[in-house]
Amino acid sequence: AKPPLQQGSAVVSPPTGAAYKHEGQPMNKSEAQVDKELAEGKYDYWGIRRKQLYKVDGTPWVWHSFTPADSYQADTSVDLEKHWPVSGVADWVALKTVKFLRFWADTLFQKRWGCRAVMLETVAAVPGMVAGMLLHCKSLRRMEHSGGWIKALLEEAENERMHLMTFVEITKPRLWERALVFAVQGVFFNAYFVAYVLWPKVCHRIVGYLEEEAVISYTHYLEAIDSGKIANTAAPAIAIDYWRLPKDAKLRDVVLAVRADEAHHRDVNHYAANIKTEGKDLKESPAPIGYH
């Protein structure tokens, strides 16, 4: 028997008091206050009002930047050991690039795994966005379908951004680290943009290898938690809702979920690189949408 179709947004009417979300701290406004703001402002005219969403257990959903439909249970059974052996110049370039980047990350962050996670996730969310955007534009120009790759790559970008939103609740970066993020993004976004236009195969392979390293880094993070070097604090509320963790989930559960995500991104990107290696367009092999 096939399951019934299930839809994207859990929605109820009439809209009730909206729950506002800012910088990780949910803040509830009363229904009366929202009504007052709508009555005063120009927004009212457009009739736009955020629908109140609910969790599986019926309690209100407090996040505005992602919906219950974006949440999922991480598939931690994913194979963590997979590695794509270098085969050809493109792979060699990709692996060397990643090993070079790994050297700098190791030097800069050493064993400060939480800080490392925050910093690297600001970078990790760039490739999927750049590639998704370029494929979107290509699909428009050629008036051709994408085979789902736009969606799959934007999903990856969004997932990495959620990693960032989670770790920033655990480790608050210092000012100079925030400044570094600005500089690195400026360079990396443009470099990846140009590289993806010129040599998408190498770009996907680089991300595949980067994700192999990410799996290793998060394994070290777990070891630091298990050995007591890092306190196994309570999981942030956002992580509990995003990965549908139990209410008493700990940091360890969060890192396990994140590591599983990275392993899935590794698979998707090596897969994409392999399609390109065969001289095919990505759209010829359907993308694994919703592969977590």
Place this chain on the structure above:
Amino acid sequence: AKPPLQQGSAVVSPPTGAAYKHEGQPMNKSEAQVDKELAEGKYDYWGIRRKQLYKVDGTPWVWHSFTPADSYQADTSVDLEKHWPVSGVADWVALKTVKFLRFWADTLFQKRWGCRAVMLETVAAVPGMVAGMLLHCKSLRRMEHSGGWIKALLEEAENERMHLMTFVEITKPRLWERALVFAVQGVFFNAYFVAYVLWPKVCHRIVGYLEEEAVISYTHYLEAIDSGKIANTAAPAIAIDYWRLPKDAKLRDVVLAVRADEAHHRDVNHYAANIKTEGKDLKESPAPIGYH
């Protein structure tokens, strides 16, 4: 009573024969053929295989670039008459820009509504992608939530791209028209990118006004169908699945759904411009995710 949570992807296991989609023509591969291809290729190693999705009625989902969770019923009850009256310099600049663009569109396409739709939808899918991407990068740099605006704007871009994928099934553009699309995208993408960095308020207002014009154009399209100037042909299969139209839906039903989408984009973008007019960041007012 609150409704139960419903999830994003309709997924079944075990995976069966994949349905491939290329340029609007669904093509089914047998399960055996897919197995053979997986066994032969390198893809097997990554264990990535597109899950077979199903429609509400249990029949297989044939599209790979969008899922059943992306389909919806257009809310054609949306107010088609809404107009934001110019208030201030930014609005004036936006309206003049749109009237200037409208003049060129009218001159170029005149009453060839189908052709006009294809050409303009290649442009319409750009602003949401550019703005969504810029807000994604901003969210990463500042390590702050987006208030849902990244998702809402990317949804808009995807929706516009689906308009294109639909109309390209109805009207096949000529070679010079395809060449024009290349040139226009190169200019428009970069212009909108720079404009959004410098003056996002005007950009959202421009899109708001453009969508007001789009509603008018699609109303003309409908009139041409009703008067018999344009044949009310069968709706393309992709439109039936995307907007969940009845199996015997016609072009007229498709244009009605598209026009409703444009009216919703109008609301979202005027709303965003209004938030900016109040000197606030978009994230301070939650985005209407899933507002169709």
